[in-house]
Amino acid sequence: MTDLTAALTAADASLDESLERLFGLLRIQSISTDPAYAPECRRAGQWLVDELASLGFEASLRDTPGHPMVVAHHAGATPDAPHYLFYGHYDVQPVDPLDLWTDPPFEPAIKEIAPGRKAITGRGASDDKGQLMTFVEACRAWKAASGSLPCRITILFEGEEESGSPSLKPFLEANAEELKAECALVCDTGMWDPETPAIAVALRGLVGEEVTIHAADRDLHSGLFGGAAANPLHILSKILADLHDETGRVTLDGFYDGVEETPAQVLASWDSLGRTAEDFLGGVGLSVPSGEQGRSVLEQTWARPTAEVNGMWGGYTGEGFKTVIAAKASAKVSFRLVGKQDPDQVRAAFRAHVEARLPANCTVSYAPHGGSPAIQLPFDSPVVTKTRNALTDEWPKPAVTIGMGGSIPIVGDFQNILGLQSVLCGYGLTDDRIHSPNEKYDLTSFAKGIRSWVRILDALATR
Amino acid sequence: MTDLTAALTAADASLDESLERLFGLLRIQSISTDPAYAPECRRAGQWLVDELASLGFEASLRDTPGHPMVVAHHAGATPDAPHYLFYGHYDVQPVDPLDLWTDPPFEPAIKEIAPGRKAITGRGASDDKGQLMTFVEACRAWKAASGSLPCRITILFEGEEESGSPSLKPFLEANAEELKAECALVCDTGMWDPETPAIAVALRGLVGEEVTIHAADRDLHSGLFGGAAANPLHILSKILADLHDETGRVTLDGFYDGVEETPAQVLASWDSLGRTAEDFLGGVGLSVPSGEQGRSVLEQTWARPTAEVNGMWGGYTGEGFKTVIAAKASAKVSFRLVGKQDPDQVRAAFRAHVEARLPANCTVSYAPHGGSPAIQLPFDSPVVTKTRNALTDEWPKPAVTIGMGGSIPIVGDFQNILGLQSVLCGYGLTDDRIHSPNEKYDLTSFAKGIRSWVRILDALATR
Numbered sequence: 001m002t003d004l005t006a007a008l009t010a011a012d013a014s015l016d017e018s019l020e021r022l023f024g025l026l027r028i029q030s031i032s033t034d035p036a037y038a039p040e041c042r043r044a045g046q047w048l049v050d051e052l053a054s055l056g057f058e059a060s061l062r063d064t065p066g067h068p069m070v071v072a073h074h075a076g077a078t079p080d081a082p083h084y085l086f087y088g089h090y091d092v093q094p095v096d097p098l099d100l101w102t103d104p105p106f107e108p109a110i111k112e113i114a115p116g117r118k119a120i121t122g123r124g125a126s127d128d129k130g131q132l133m134t135f136v137e138a139c140r141a142w143k144a145a146s147g148s149l150p151c152r153i154t155i156l157f158e159g160e161e162e163s164g165s166p167s168l169k170p171f172l173e174a175n176a177e178e179l180k181a182e183c184a185l186v187c188d189t190g191m192w193d194p195e196t197p198a199i200a201v202a203l204r205g206l207v208g209e210e211v212t213i214h215a216a217d218r219d220l221h222s223g224l225f226g227g228a229a230a231n232p233l234h235i236l237s238k239i240l241a242d243l244h245d246e247t248g249r250v251t252l253d254g255f256y257d258g259v260e261e262t263p264a265q266v267l268a269s270w271d272s273l274g275r276t277a278e279d280f281l282g283g284v285g286l287s288v289p290s291g292e293q294g295r296s297v298l299e300q301t302w303a304r305p306t307a308e309v310n311g312m313w314g315g316y317t318g319e320g321f322k323t324v325i326a327a328k329a330s331a332k333v334s335f336r337l338v339g340k341q342d343p344d345q346v347r348a349a350f351r352a353h354v355e356a357r358l359p360a361n362c363t364v365s366y367a368p369h370g371g372s373p374a375i376q377l378p379f380d381s382p383v384v385t386k387t388r389n390a391l392t393d394e395w396p397k398p399a400v401t402i403g404m405g406g407s408i409p410i411v412g413d414f415q416n417i418l419g420l421q422s423v424l425c426g427y428g429l430t431d432d433r434i435h436s437p438n439e440k441y442d443l444t445s446f447a448k449g450i451r452s453w454v455r456i457l458d459a460l461a462t463r
Numbered sequence: 464m465t466d467l468t469a470a471l472t473a474a475d476a477s478l479d480e481s482l483e484r485l486f487g488l489l490r491i492q493s494i495s496t497d498p499a500y501a502p503e504c505r506r507a508g509q510w511l512v513d514e515l516a517s518l519g520f521e522a523s524l525r526d527t528p529g530h531p532m533v534v535a536h537h538a539g540a541t542p543d544a545p546h547y548l549f550y551g552h553y554d555v556q557p558v559d560p561l562d563l564w565t566d567p568p569f570e571p572a573i574k575e576i577a578p579g580r581k582a583i584t585g586r587g588a589s590d591d592k593g594q595l596m597t598f599v600e601a602c603r604a605w606k607a608a609s610g611s612l613p614c615r616i617t618i619l620f621e622g623e624e625e626s627g628s629p630s631l632k633p634f635l636e637a638n639a640e641e642l643k644a645e646c647a648l649v650c651d652t653g654m655w656d657p658e659t660p661a662i663a664v665a666l667r668g669l670v671g672e673e674v675t676i677h678a679a680d681r682d683l684h685s686g687l688f689g690g691a692a693a694n695p696l697h698i699l700s701k702i703l704a705d706l707h708d709e710t711g712r713v714t715l716d717g718f719y720d721g722v723e724e725t726p727a728q729v730l731a732s733w734d735s736l737g738r739t740a741e742d743f744l745g746g747v748g749l750s751v752p753s754g755e756q757g758r759s760v761l762e763q764t765w766a767r768p769t770a771e772v773n774g775m776w777g778g779y780t781g782e783g784f785k786t787v788i789a790a791k792a793s794a795k796v797s798f799r800l801v802g803k804q805d806p807d808q809v810r811a812a813f814r815a816h817v818e819a820r821l822p823a824n825c826t827v828s829y830a831p832h833g834g835s836p837a838i839q840l841p842f843d844s845p846v847v848t849k850t851r852n853a854l855t856d857e858w859p860k861p862a863v864t865i866g867m868g869g870s871i872p873i874v875g876d877f878q879n880i881l882g883l884q885s886v887l888c889g890y891g892l893t894d895d896r897i898h899s900p901n902e903k904y905d906l907t908s909f910a911k912g913i914r915s916w917v918r919i920l921d922a923l924a925t926r
Contacts, residue, residue, distance in 0.1 A: 406686025
């Protein structure tokens with residue numbers, strides 16, 4: 001039998017061990033945004049270093065001002081084998097609200113979530129530990145079957161993807177020579193549907209900002225001062241309510257500069273995918289699209305920019321009631337960018353929007369978060385075509401090229417710093433509840449994800 | 464020397480012991496709105512029962528579905544002595560944000576807050592433990608000087624004033640005969656300024672409502688769903704921003720029904736008090752009045768109704784950033800009422816305002832809190848006149864009759880259930896930071912407050 005067949009067989013044969021290894025990684029509480037979990041992030045990084053070393057990678061944990069990077073190299077079977085850089089992240093989102101989890105988020109398990117459908121449950125099962133382990137286990141299968149890897153592989157695992165990747169750019173700049181390859185493979189995206197694999201070629205950018213409105217120098221009794229003292233929650237509500245007009249468009253000055261209408265044939269191809277608003281939103285208990293009127297949900301989430309309030313707080317939020325006028329109120333706001341929107345310009349426009357609505361006596365402070373432009377990748381480069389064919393060989397339906405609502409800043413950094421194009425390919429499903437309680441990753445995503453990478457490594461081995 | 468002189472002398476002589484006793488009460492963490500502190504509330508009530516019993520009161524702790532009431536009776540010196548019902552509350556507000564307290568909130572101390580100006584610090588120092596103890600200590604001074612009290616006194620101390628007084632009405636109804644008197648004395652209000660005592664004759668009412676907007680059935684990734692899924696924080700911000708128009712008026716339908724313009728001569732008398740917006744707001748770091756345009760801060764806070772957001776929360780509010788669209792968002796909103804505004808009508812108008820702004824797919828839930836109309840008391844009843852004269856004898860400047868921004872629902876309940884008018888007289892100052900970190904009560908407020916009640920009891924002893 002061919003090396004490919006042997007590697008696929010090896011992958012299937014060791015699936016149980018592969019799951020055990022994934023569970024080991026899922027048990028580590030690597031929440032990167034909360035400094036309290038820094039030691040857990042380091043543990044996750046070291047866990048991966050050990051794992052890759054056992055596969056013959058020259059692997060090391062690299063310190064950064066934040067959480068460490070995992071870097072690993074494998075020479076491949078032949079000296080002239082094509083060289084690829086694989087990227088994933090070992091950090092995960094916070095788990096609040098904890099009371100909504102059916103099982104403890106860091107105690108992974110296999111559950112039957114529908115008749116004949118099993119899933120791996122736990123924080124990070126899908127985003128991104130389960131995904132990155134599909135590649136690691138594919139390498140293990142190739143090693144078991146052929147003693148080596150068909151391609152030369154460099155692996156970069158990050159520990160700050162869920163907290164704005166502050167250390168990533170400096171690290172890429174400082175280690176550009178070591179990390180250069182012919183193309184990057186990024187596994188942090190999803191399938192089109194459970195039967196149809198997808199390669200993402202359009203990604204929205206992201207700008208985040210935390211804004212705090214300050215009024216009186218202390219909390220006030222709303223009976224004594226109500227009607228005379230400025231209330232930061234009123235001011236902030238007005239600021240956030242004014243972010244959208246009645247048609248759902250974002251009102252910031254110049255917000256749509258650099259936003260081009262999506263070509264009709266692209267919209268048509270998306271329409272042909274036949275996903276209605278009911279399909280898209282039904283899985284989360286909604287059915288009527290919000291946001292910009294007169295656009296499909298795929299266009300809204302793949303090709304249009306947005307402004308979203310991700311969090312807001314101020315005043316008394318405990319049990320019972322407290323008649324207080326808060327001294328300050330805060331919100332976390334993020335913008336998804338498309339086309340040529342400039343992150344710095346969007347941030348400046350938001351701050352101008354806030355300050356135009358700031359009454360006398362009140363002040364504002366900001367905490368910026370992230371800032372990455374949108375990305376457009378080639379639809380039909382040789383690597384994309386080989387990957388699409390390999391995916392089509394594995395799954396029931398042919399692979400499709402799609403847009404993506406989420407931003408993966410690493411892709412822009414690979415382009416700008418390493419001069420590398422990326423192929424974005426992953427096996428998550430829209431009902432994986434990433435960033436939410438009860439995150440899961442279908443057992444099929446994991447098993448066929450490993451087999452997919454086994455096939456892709458074979459396909460990419462030949463120039 | 465007269466009994467009055469002797470009682471005043473006794474009050475001065477035992478001031479240190481009076482402070483020690485107050486500190487004992489201030490050390491009890493009787494936060495009524497948080498169920499976790501229920502045992503502390505009971506402790507505070509029992510502490511007062513023991514205190515009053517030591518003064519010859521027939522005192523008892525009365526269970527309610529919530530926190531217990533303290534009821535105590537003293538027959539007074541003569542069988543035909545006039546009979547008064549004294550009210551105060553032993554519960555206190557929550558202490559968050561704790562990190563803004565200079566000293567632990569339940570470790571009272573005496574601090575020099577300005578050259579020659581000392582204050583008692585701690586949660587409840589002013590609202591209302593310090594205030595109610597001025598009356599208890601005045602009784603003690605009378606007992607020390609004359610062996611009895613010049614009036615017949617019934618005392619009612621409540622433990623739920625800061626959490627909506629759910630048990631109060633049923634308790635008054637069930638014990639109306641026992642609690643009846645000729646007039647009620649309520650000590651939960653403030654001075655006009657540090658030299659001028661005040662009797663409050665106009666009180667705003669209160670309606671509270673907690674509102675929660677529900678959208679998707681789980682938190683969503685704002686990258687995957689942003690632009691298509693309803694965001695409860697956007698919806699709630701719009702609802703709250705729309706509560707006021709650009710002139711500061713509340714927009715609820717029929718909100719101003721029953722609100723009369725304040726008579727010109729009353730406004731003139733308030734203007735003659737000479738308190739500018741800078742005076743009123745300067746103490747809390749503000750200077751420009753918010754709220755209804757074209758009205759003085761005294762009219763805004765004494766004679767005009769308001770809508771205030773007291774708390775709001777939703778989405779990710781922890782450290783760092785989380786690109787989430789929350790499943791729900793909540794706010795605590797309260798309305799101050801004047802004139803003949805109907806609390807039920809205001810609550811209904813608010814709910815209609817919310818539901819008119821609720822998009823398809825979204826639902827709303829409410830948790831009502833309190834609901835009391837505004838109160839207008841006589842300016843010149845014999846009891847008010849005697850009280851005003853007694854206060855004028857004690858303080859540097861003559862007592863004044865004023866309005867009040869805060870609501871004291873008990874006054875309406877005394878009217879409606881016991882048929883009693885109330886005299887509202889207290890010694891708090893506007894910089895006492897009640898409901899805020901670093902609450903305090905001036906030592907002068909406490910010492911002269913005791914002396915004031917000594918004088919008032921003397922003045923009210925004669926019909």
